[in-house]
Amino acid sequence: MKHLCVSLLLMSAATTAQSDPIDSALDTHILPRMEELSFTSRRLADVAAQDCTPTSADLRTAYGKAFDAWIAVSHLRFGPTETDNRAFAMAYWPDSKGFTPKALSALLRTSDPAIQTAEGFANVSIAARGFYAMEFLLYDPDLSVAGAPDYHCQLVQRVAQDIASTAETIHQDWNDTYATLLRTPGPDGLYRTEQEAKQELYKSLLTGLQLTADMRLGRPLGSFDRPRPKRAEARRSGRSLRHVELALTSMRDLAATLATDHPDIAARILQDFDQALERARTLDDPVFAGVASPKGRFKVESLQQLVQEVRTRIETELAPTLGVSAGFNSLDGD
Template identity: 50%
Template sequence: MKTRLPLIAALLLPVTAHAGLREVAQDHILPGYAAFAQATANLAATAETDCTGDATRAAYQQAFDAWMGISHIQFGPIEDMNLSLAIAYWPDTKNRTGKALAGLIAAEDPIAYDRAAYREVSIAAQGFFALERLLYDPSIDASDYVCALTGSIAGGLADTATMLSDAWVDYADVLATPGPDNPAYPTPEDAARKVFTALNSGLEFDRDTRLGRPLGTFDRPRPTRAEARLSARSQRNVELSLAALQDLAEKLADDPIPGTLARFDIARTSASDLDDPVFDGVDTPMQRFRVEALQQDVRDIQTVMATEIGAALGVSAGFNSLDGD
C-alpha cells in the first residue's frame, strides 16, 4: 500500500504550482521514488528466501535500475536525512566497503542478524555497493553469515527507499508550491534552480565520474575504477542515468527544448553503442575515443540546456551535494 501513496499524492498537488515544478514533482520524482521503494522491497523479500542466488541477483539489478531513475535527486528528504551514501557509497577511493565487509565477515559480528541495528554500521557496509560485493565478488564465499549480511543490507535499502518515498509525499507539495510562505522555496526561481542544479549535476556526474574515472589518463587508463563493475552495470548506469535526466529536463522546461532533446538523443545513442559493459576497452585507442566523445556529447547537453532551460527559467546551476565539499 505504501508504494501507492506517492502516486495518489501526485494527483492532489495544487494546480496553482509553477507548471514545470508541478510536473517534476508529480510525474518524475514521486513515481521514481515509488518505483525505487517497490523494487527494493522485492529485493529484500527475495534475499530472505534466495540469499545470494540468481533470483536475488536479478532483483538487485532491478532495484539498481530503479535507483538510477531517481539517484540524481540529491535534494529534499535524501539531503535532509543524509541518506545518499547509505544507498550508494561510490566512488570508494579507499576500498572502505571491502574493508568494512571483510571485518564483519572475519569476526562474524552478530549485528548482521539485526536488520534495525545494522543501520548503525559504517555506511560503507550498506547500500548497493556493499550488496554488490556479497552477490558478485568471487572472493567472498557463500555462508550462513554472508546470507545474514545480504538480508540486512537488502532490508536496509528497502527501509531507506520507503522512508524517502513516504517523505516525498509531503515534500512534493513544498517543491511544487514556491512562494513567500514557503521557507524552502520563497520564489519559483528558487525551486527551479534547485531542480536545474540536480539536472546539471547529474550530467556532470555521468561525464566526470561515471565516464571520467575509468578513463583515467591516456597513459594510465583505469577501467577497474568503473562504477558497479562487479555487477557489469557500468555502461548500463550511464544509459539509465541519461534517460532519467532527459525525462527530468522535459518535465522542468516550460517551453519546447528541441536543441536539448536532440543532444540527449545523440548522447544516449553514443552510450548504447559503446558495447562495453564495464569499460574494459578504455585502454584501447578507438574505444577510449568513443568514451571521450560521449563525454563531449554530455557537455553539449549542458551547454544547450543552459540557454533553453536555465536562461528561460531565469536560473543557473548552483551547488549540489554530488559536487562535494
C-alpha cells in the same frame, strides 16, 4: 451550476498540471520514480529473505531492478535523500579508498553481530550499506564467498532489508512533506519562490550530468597515460554503461519537463540527449574495459563529450529561462 464549478475546477487543475513544470516534475518524474524505488527495493528484500544465494537468478534480477530504480533517481540529490545521509546509505560511490570492501570483509571475518538488527546495522560503516555493498556480496569473487555461509546469507538479507527501509523512508518523506514544500513555495517555505523550486530541479539535472560525465565516465577514463578501467562504476555486475544509459534516460525526462514552456529549447535538448543515448547504446563496452586501448578510449571519450554537450546546452539555453545564472564563485574559483 455545481457541475460547471467542478468541471471548471478540473479544467484549471488540468491546465496547471500541464503548464507548471514543478507539478509535472513531481507527478510524472519524481514521485513515480520514488515509488518504483520503494517497490523494487521491498521486492529485493523479500526475494533475499527467500533466497540469499549470491548466484541466485531471482536475487540478482531483483537486485538489478532495484538498482535500476536507484540510478533513475540518483540525480535527485536534495531533500529526502540528503536527510541522515540516506543517499550515501543507498549508494556509497565513488569509493576511492575502498571502504566498502574493507567494511564488508571486517563484518564477514568476525561475524559481527551488529547486523542482526536494523539498529545495529545503522551503526556499522555507511560504506557497508546500499547497492554497491550488495554488489560486492553478490558478484565479487572473494566477498561473495567470504565468511561463514550462514553469516553471509544474513548479511545479504540485512543489506537488502536496509535498502528497502531507506527507500521506503525516502518515498514516504517525498509523499508526506517534501512534494508539498516544492509545490507551494512561500516566504516562510523552504523554497521562497517558484523560481527557487525550479532552480532546485535544474540544479539536480546539472549535477546528475556532471556526475555522469566526470565520475561514471571520467573516473574509468583516468588520463591517457593512466587509464583506470577498474574505477568503472558497478563493473563487477557489468552495469557501468547501463548506469550511464539509465541516468541519461531519466534526466532526459526531467529536462523535457523543465523545458515544457520552451518547445524550441526542449527540442534541441532532447536531440542532444538522444545523440548521447544513441552513442551509449552502440558503445558495446559494458564496463568500459576498452579505456585502456586508444580505440576503446576514443569511444568512451566521445560519449563523455556528448554528455558534456547536453550539459552545455542546458546551461546556456535552459538556465536563463529558469532565472539561473552560472555560479559566480563556482564557475572558476580561486
